[in-house]
């Protein structure tokens with residue numbers, strides 16, 4: 413369904429100093445039809461940027477995006493516009509996706525208008541409301557009159573109105589109360605089954621990743637460090653091992669966020685070097701490749717190369 417090949421995104425920040433941040437650093441990724449790839453990693457590791465690259469919402473510094481066999485990075489703007497509606501984003505903050513001055517109905521109708529598919533599709537939108545677990549009555553309300561969970565359901569309705577095939581769910585429940593998180597996740601999983609959708613499901617919650625992901629990828633400092641099925645049952649990369657340990661032992665891994673920031677500027681060597689308990693001299697000199705151990709697992713670590 414969708415493939416990212418050797419994707420890079422370098423941000424230049426600072427008006428005078430031109431500091432470079434390598435947010436995504438050579439990612440190869442593929443998501444099949446009807447499949448969910450759960451992408452886990454800490455804040456600042458490049459998850460959202462990778463999602464936006466696959467949706468072509470941000471232009472890759474290097475690399476290609478292939479959607480249904482078509483190379484989006486080489487496509488004309490007008491062609492890309494048509495394909496865009498098949499690829500959607502469910503963002504972390506539902507209120508960022510809805511205009512506060514518009515009713516829910518107007519917000520859900522807008523994508524249809526933009527793509528010139530419909531100006532007034534009340535029946536279709538009413539049906540969608542039911543599908544996402546809202547009432548017809550919600551259509552006349554404004555975003556501030558809805559709870560966080562209801563808002564996210566409205567965003568999901570807005571996403572589904574264009575019948576997309578591939579959706580990036582960017583931490584779609586992280587801003588919601590724990591009590592409503594499960595119902596939103598279940599809704600997304602039901603929709604996937606009914607509509608055969610492909611998801612990149614971004615989360616930093618390993619339990620959520622385990623539930624939604626057919627496969628999982630762990631990202632650290634812009635690179636995939638481990639990828640496969642049932643990763644968390646038997647993590648191989650030292651960083652994945654730390655993630656799993658911190659989940660079960662509730663250990664704090666907050667200090668790694670600072671480390672990632674420092675690491676984002678480096679070129680050579682393993683990006684996890686500074687924190688890795690199993691580092692060797694080779695790790696400082698050579699970037700470990702992402703090695704396929706068997707059909708089910710890839711790991712970026714010299715230990716397994």
Ligand SMILES: Nc1ncnc2c1ncn2[C@@H]1O[C@H](COP(=O)(O)OP(=O)(O)O)[C@@H](O)[C@H]1O
Nearest residue numbers: 423425433435454455456457458459460461462
């Ligand atoms: N538009 C931007 N301009 C400059 N730097 C950015 C921009 N977007 C993200 N970054 C930087 O890229 C890195 C990865 O960010 P992001 O993809 O948002 O990570 P995550 O979603 O995993 O928290 C961070 O260091 C972040 O500060």
Ligand SMILES: [Mg+2]
Nearest residue numbers: 459460461582
């Ligand atoms: Mg993010």
